[in-house]
Amino acid sequence: MTVEELAPPVSAPDRAAPGALAHRAALSQLRDATGILGLDEGMYRLLATPRRSLTVSVPLRRENGRVEVYSGYRVQHNLTRGPGKGGVRFHPDSDIDEVTALAMWMTWKCALLGLPYGGAKGGIAIDPRGLTLSEKERLTRRYTQEILPFIGPDKDIPAPDVNTDESTMAWMMDTYSVNAGYSVHGATTGKPLTVGGSNGRAGATSRGVVLAALDAMRHSHLDPTGRTIAVQGFGKVGAGAARFFADEGCRVVAVSDISGGCYRAAGLDIPELEAWVAGGESLASYPNADAITNRELLGLDVDVLVPAAMDGVLTADNAGDVRARMIVEGANGPTSPEADAILQSNGVTVVPDILANAGGVVVSYLEWVQNLQAFSWTSAEVDRKLCVFMQNASRSVWALAGEKSLTLRRAAHVIGVGQVAEAHEARGLFP
Incomplete structure (x- = not known):
């Protein structure tokens, strides 16, 4: 059975709907991972449904x-x-x-x-x-x-x-x-500190993006200092990532949001830019940089491109325009399978979403654990634990990619899908 046969049917006018495209991309990635793992059709259907x-x-x-x-x-x-x-x-x-x-x-x-x-x-x-x-x-x-x-x-x-x-x-x-x-504090995560939230949760996804990027730079023998960064999406994840990149000595040259973006070759002042946007102004109107479009940002000649807005922004239509050496996916599903193939053929390293933006769910887990134990860790302790989780996962992905000559996305999905399939096998099927 093909991906198209398993995916829910859609009428012709809706075939290009973002949600349907994302679902098909997810099924395509799953099919690829189960093929590499040698899993049978029954397991694929179990994992796809x-x-x-x-x-x-x-x-x-x-x-x-x-x-x-x-x-x-x-x-x-x-x-x-x-x-x-x-x-x-x-x-x-x-x-x-x-x-x-x-x-x-x-x-x-x-x-x-x-x-x-x-x-x-x-x-x-x-x-x-x-x-x-x-x-x-x-x-x-x-x-x-x-x-x-x-x-x-x-x-x-x-x-x-x-x-x-x-x-x-x-x-x-x-x-x-x-x-x-x-009171059931563990019912949600990402809460305010006063009702069971965790130190370090607010910027966790952004922090994880930068940790994944820094590890990718190390594997690529790139010194982070002075590396140029473009961030598409200047919301919770993108703005935080831009700030952390700047703290690491990188040069954030461009950012954008739904209204447009701005570019400055010498690097943007991220705190000043955040204050500008917080005051109700648009990125495109920021006076200390040049206005650019989102499409122009995706095609900038930079070391690292971070799509951190919505899914489906890198497609077959624009993937060929990408000149970044590396893409670190801050958003979920920003790259279509067709775009992935183009980027791979052009030698662009893609750090996949399920690794790059995992910082949020890691600290959500830490918050949940603290809630269950009626206990709390300091920001420094949370950050140390986050670093360990991210480094271990990144190490596993890079190792498998090198061992099996896989892209990082395929390696990450093989590990994740494999773990879930193994759990299914261990538990068996009831009744």
Whole structure:
């Protein structure tokens, strides 16, 4: 059975929908990994099929009294290695296909990092920029109520993602706790420190991106000092990554977001740029750099390109324009399989998403462990543990890639998929 046959059918006008493309990419990567591992068709189908997919109606009463209804999703792709783990995003393009792909990638990511989790993901198809704070809270609480029977510290633990943050997780944790009758801090991760959050969680994904990039530079015999960096996506992950790169002595020459970007060959002042954006200004209007488009940023002649926004930004249409020596995927699924093939043929090293952006789920795991033990670690202790997880996973991926002459993406998926398949074999099939 082909990837196309297993993937859910879509009508012709929807065939290019981002979610469908992401799902097909995830299935293609899984098919490739199971082929290398020599797994049979039954195991492929078991790993390709989500354990549970939930679509819910999320009604919201707006401030003017009007009721609007949105679609919400939660997919638990695999629970064989532990409870589900994955973010919740609020984005107008979210659909069941996208959430399924993201949940699948989370499964391999957790297995690759050695975390005792399966993969899950959630989302609401909405643009939250038009919501007031109280509307966003009501939306979050209603969504949580709808998926409540399927989540919890031993079942499925949500975390922040695109357009959600620590406040979102606090609301979800509180909604769960109200229904339980007592505080359950481990019901979510990525929370504020005052309600069970972890030191070091806010910048963990960004920190992991930079750790993965630095390790890739070492393997490529590149001194990080002065290396040029371009970051596509200047949100939570991208802005933090730019700051950490600058701290490591790299030269961040370009950043962009949905409105456009800016470029300065001598390097950007990242704290100044963050303050500029926080004041409501656009990156393109930043006075101390030249305005560029997102497409121009992807084609810059830099040492490292970091796609840190949404999935599907590097495609067959623009992969040939990439002149970076290395791509470090801060976003989930930013590179299509067709783009991957082009980048490989052009000699571009790609550090895959399930390794590069795993810092967030690592520190989410550390937060969950602290919640279960009613204990806390300092920021320095959390960072040390994060470094160990990232270094061990990176070492394994680079070693397998060298041993089997695989790309880093194929090596990472072989390790992650292999771990999950081994767990299935060990547990057996009930009944």
